[in-house]
Amino acid sequence: MDREIEQDLLERLQRGDAAAFDALYDHYRPRIFGYLLRLGGRRELAEDLTQECFLRLASRAASLREGSRLRPWLFTVAHNLFVSHQRWRLLDAERIGELARLQILDEQLESPFEHTAGSEMERRLERALAALPVRDREVLLLVAIEGLSPSEAAAICELKPEAFRKRLSRARARLVGALGGVPDPGPSEVTT
Amino acid sequence: MNEPDELLRALAALYDRTDDLDTQRREHLRARAHRVLQRSSRAVARWERTYTRLLEPILAGGLSCLALLWAFQRAIEILGPPMPG
Numbered sequence: 494m495d496r497e498i499e500q501d502l503l504e505r506l507q508r509g510d511a512a513a514f515d516a517l518y519d520h521y522r523p524r525i526f527g528y529l530l531r532l533g534g535r536r537e538l539a540e541d542l543t544q545e546c547f548l549r550l551a552s553r554a555a556s557l558r559e560g561s562r563l564r565p566w567l568f569t570v571a572h573n574l575f576v577s578h579q580r581w582r583l584l585d586a587e588r589i590g591e592l593a594r595l596q597i598l599d600e601q602l603e604s605p606f607e608h609t610a611g612s613e614m615e616r617r618l619e620r621a622l623a624a625l626p627v628r629d630r631e632v633l634l635l636v637a638i639e640g641l642s643p644s645e646a647a648a649i650c651e652l653k654p655e656a657f658r659k660r661l662s663r664a665r666a667r668l669v670g671a672l673g674g675v676p677d678p679g680p681s682e683v684t685t
Numbered sequence: 686m687n688e689p690d691e692l693l694r695a696l697a698a699l700y701d702r703t704d705d706l707d708t709q710r711r712e713h714l715r716a717r718a719h720r721v722l723q724r725s726s727r728a729v730a731r732w733e734r735t736y737t738r739l740l741e742p743i744l745a746g747g748l749s750c751l752a753l754l755w756a757f758q759r760a761i762e763i764l765g766p767p768m769p770g
Contacts, residue, residue, distance in 0.1 A: 511719045518715060527703035540706055544714050551718035552725050556734050615702065618695055637696035669692060 494520050499563055506554045514554075517563065518547055524564075524639065525571050531634055532575055534623060542574045565645045568635065572649050579627070621671035629664035636661060 505513035525546055529539040549570050557566065622630055628650075635646035647657035706714065 506722075509722050509725075511722055514718055514722060515715065518718065522711070523703045523705045526705055530704055540710060543706060544710075544717075547714060547718055548721055551721040554722075555725060555731075556737075614695060615699065618699060622696075633696060637693050638699050640697070640700065665692060668696075672692075 494564075500560070503554070503557065503561070503563055506550075507557065509555075514551060517550070521564070521567055522547065525567055528568065528634055528639060529571055529575060531622065531638075532627065532631055533578075538578065542571060542578065545574055546570050562645075565641065565649060568639070568641065568645075569649045572631070617672060618668075621668050624671050625664065625667055628660065629667050632657065632661045633664050633668060 499517075502513045502516050506517065522543065526539055526543045529542050529546075530536060533539055533542075546567060550567065557563075622633065625633070631650060632646060635641045635649060636643060641649070643657060643661065644654060647654050650657060650660075652660065705711065
């Protein structure tokens, strides 16, 4: 979406214009939903988080600063919602018993896009992406697929540019490894 | 596929392959968001912004200073006046 058009829509949204919300919602909804679907691998989760993301846009639009870029803002909200969900899932004491089972499920998870892939290459890419650790998958989704700049993506992931660059490089190497190319570069770091 | 550029190009091609909420959920969310928009008027948002950026830091800073002063005062009371010489 053109920057000027987006700013105009954002200003109208800040004045409570529902039509401006609709335009932004229709433009960004498939991107945010697709990102969350690839990131989490679960349709219901992606639906819930997409809903929360756009409700936050509606409720907080008026407090966005003038000149704010909406696309990084939406991806930041989506990222934070996903991270919160992951933490909640890990910390929920009642579900600790399910943890091992969930991890096994995660490992066996297929990409939701795999069945609709148009070519064998796309199918292999989707499968390889889905097999990556979430942190590696996320940086590739933001930069390589969604086309955000490395600095925008680093801010979304709350990483310093250098740490982001290393993670992106490692994610690429892992993806190549998963596609049958260069070997896996080893375990990912623990810190965020 | 060993070339990073080739890999990035292949990934970028996945941009067009996306998904969406089903129609019913999409319209339900749209209606909810419209209601939220109506509720959160600009005046409320301006007050919220002023509170977050100005009043809250001033209140937090003021209360922290008062608590610190109180703590120093209590410490002096407990330890007694400084020894002469």
